[in-house]
Amino acid sequence: MIILIEMQDVWKAYANGVMAVNGINVHIDKGEFVYIVGPSGSGKSTFIKMMYREEVPTRGKILIDGTDITKLKYREVPFLRRKIGVVFQDFKLLPKLTVYENVAFALEVIEESPRQIRRKVMEVLDLVKLKHKARFFPNELSGGEQQRIAIARSIVNNPPVVVADEPTGNLDPENAWSIMEIFERINNNGTTVVMATHNKEIVDRMVKRVIAIEGGMIVRDDKEGVYGYEA
Amino acid sequence: MRLRTLGRHGREAIKSLGRNSWMSFASISAVTVALLLVGLFLTVMLNLNTIANQVENSVEVDVFIDRTAKPAQQDALKQQIEQLDHIKSIQYVPKEEGLKEFIKSMGDDADVFKSMQGKENPLPDKFVIKTTDPKQSITVAKQIEQFKYVDEVRYGKGYVEKLFHVVDIARNIGIVLILGLLFTSVFLIANTIKLTIVARRNEIEIMKLCGATNAFVRWPYFIEGFLLGLLGAVIPFLLIAVGYREIYQWFIGKNYQSYLFVKLIPSDTMTLYLGGSLILIGALIGIWGSMTSVRKFLKI
Numbered sequence: 001m002i003i004l005i006e007m008q009d010v011w012k013a014y015a016n017g018v019m020a021v022n023g024i025n026v027h028i029d030k031g032e033f034v035y036i037v038g039p040s041g042s043g044k045s046t047f048i049k050m051m052y053r054e055e056v057p058t059r060g061k062i063l064i065d066g067t068d069i070t071k072l073k074y075r076e077v078p079f080l081r082r083k084i085g086v087v088f089q090d091f092k093l094l095p096k097l098t099v100y101e102n103v104a105f106a107l108e109v110i111e112e113s114p115r116q117i118r119r120k121v122m123e124v125l126d127l128v129k130l131k132h133k134a135r136f137f138p139n140e141l142s143g144g145e146q147q148r149i150a151i152a153r154s155i156v157n158n159p160p161v162v163v164a165d166e167p168t169g170n171l172d173p174e175n176a177w178s179i180m181e182i183f184e185r186i187n188n189n190g191t192t193v194v195m196a197t198h199n200k201e202i203v204d205r206m207v208k209r210v211i212a213i214e215g216g217m218i219v220r221d222d223k224e225g226v227y228g229y230e231a
Numbered sequence: 232m233r234l235r236t237l238g239r240h241g242r243e244a245i246k247s248l249g250r251n252s253w254m255s256f257a258s259i260s261a262v263t264v265a266l267l268l269v270g271l272f273l274t275v276m277l278n279l280n281t282i283a284n285q286v287e288n289s290v291e292v293d294v295f296i297d298r299t300a301k302p303a304q305q306d307a308l309k310q311q312i313e314q315l316d317h318i319k320s321i322q323y324v325p326k327e328e329g330l331k332e333f334i335k336s337m338g339d340d341a342d343v344f345k346s347m348q349g350k351e352n353p354l355p356d357k358f359v360i361k362t363t364d365p366k367q368s369i370t371v372a373k374q375i376e377q378f379k380y381v382d383e384v385r386y387g388k389g390y391v392e393k394l395f396h397v398v399d400i401a402r403n404i405g406i407v408l409i410l411g412l413l414f415t416s417v418f419l420i421a422n423t424i425k426l427t428i429v430a431r432r433n434e435i436e437i438m439k440l441c442g443a444t445n446a447f448v449r450w451p452y453f454i455e456g457f458l459l460g461l462l463g464a465v466i467p468f469l470l471i472a473v474g475y476r477e478i479y480q481w482f483i484g485k486n487y488q489s490y491l492f493v494k495l496i497p498s499d500t501m502t503l504y505l506g507g508s509l510i511l512i513g514a515l516i517g518i519w520g521s522m523t524s525v526r527k528f529l530k531i
């Protein structure tokens with residue numbers, strides 16, 4: 001297996017002194033699907049944010065595709081971000097842009113050619129099954145549909161990794177499952193998926209690797225894991 | 232950068248100018264007021280400067296030689312003068328030449344004096360002295376007055392100093408006033424653009440998460456600031472350029488050029504100076520204003 005993400009003795013103390021991550025070592029291979037679970041405040045979001053360099057660890061190395069991203073120069077960060085799709089609990093769509101424009105936005109800001117943009121956006125809208133709503137605005141869609149657009153945006157540039165922080169947190173079970181179906185499909189196409197979640201039902205039924213974090217440390221890492229906490 | 236991208240940045244900039252039209256209007260007005268003063272100041276200062284230079288170059292000390300002086304005594308006087316400090320040049324002008332010059336300077340009224348050429352020439356021979364520094368002409372003149380065979384000494388009598396003094400004071404007051412106004416404009420532009428940015432913080436965040444470079448994020452704001460500054464330069468430029476043309480025409484029309492022995496900067500040249508400097512200053516304060524407000528928001 002090819003290692004895609006590797007953390008070596010990673011620590012993170014926030015400016016206010018909170019120790020969010022305390023010595024994490026982990027490998028994630030190309031094509032894996034990983035759940036990050038753990039109690040509130042245990043450091044899951046911090047773990048995810050360090051992967052796309054929204055936060056920089058206080059100590060340790062994070063290798064992505066062989067590059068230590070903690071050592072990146074400021075101007076190199078955008079090029080890391082182009083290799084990592086990010087999905088949030090609150091979707092972060094732009095309300096004044098249509099579905100199509102929201103997805104195209106991700107390519108426009110990295111100066112993709114208009115022809116490529118058209119092709120890739122239609123392709124990815126097809127993948128999330130929302131081609132027919134391309135001209136809708138976000139507020140005309142259900143929460144689940146909005147999240148599918150956000151996922152489409154995160155993968156439209158075909159990144160090797162997609163990280164998601166509680167992507168089903170705002171959704172009812174039915175919509176949550178439609179999202180998981182899409183992540184599964186993306187993963188089957190070869191994209192690595194790392195997802196922080198509190199959703200016991202999903203973790204226990206769609207069985208994948210589970211990494212549990214408590215107090216900023218990995219306390220469990222099972223190839224075919226379970227959620228392991230009370231819902 | 233590709234042209235298509237530049238087009239995109241331009242459209243974004245214009246869109247946000249329209250969206251914050253009141254703040255845009257306020258910043259453009261501030262730039263307008265500031266540049267109006269800058270333009271007036273420039274016009275006045277540049278002209279005062281050329282006038283001062285013209286006068287400076289014409290500041291000579293004329294030493295009229297006593298008619299009784301023989302050539303040898305004239306030579307001795309010349310040597311005496313040459314020994315003084317601050318002498319740049321000394322030129323002997325015999326009375327015939329002096330009269331010719333005088334006739335020439337009278338222009339149309341010269342005919343009356345033409346008959347004086349020859350024996351009746353009322354002018355004495357003279358030395359024309361240039362000092363190394365126009366401010367020294369008084370000292371030099373006072374010293375020469377003491378020498379033998381000197382009939383009379385004429386010099387700028389301090390009006391050059393006064394002119395320079397006025398120019399200096401005007402310059403200092405103008406600079407302070409204008410700096411204050413320019414800073415106000417920068418501040419207003421910075422705030423206008425900050426409003427745009429705050430309204431679009433989410434957009435910037437998403438851009439950065441999608442891997443947009445800082446330059447890409449910055450461009451529309453850069454252009455927005457540039458446009459604010461540029462639009463602020465339009466009215467001052469037109470107003471002053473047209474106004475100056477009128478004044479210049481009037482000055483020429485009344486023939487003041489030849490009465491006052493000074494030339495103003497031609498209005499075409501002045502229009503170029505004004506256009507260049509106002510556009511440049513406008514653009515710079517616009518860009519400066521926008522860059523100060525963007526910087527904080529790029530740290531994602």
Ligand SMILES: Nc1ncnc2c1ncn2[C@@H]1O[C@H](COP(=O)(O)OP(=O)(O)OP(=O)(O)O)[C@@H](O)[C@H]1O
Pocket residue numbers: 014015016018019020038039040041042043044045046047
């Ligand atoms: N920007 C920040 N500045 C200071 N402290 C922070 C910051 N972000 C998170 N923390 C602290 O770091 C710790 C870990 O937070 P983190 O958000 O990673 O937890 P989490 O596992 O994602 O929690 P949740 O399940 O509630 O989302 C918490 O104690 C939190 O208060």
Ligand SMILES: [Mg+2]
Pocket residue numbers: 044045046165
């Ligand atoms: Mg979290």
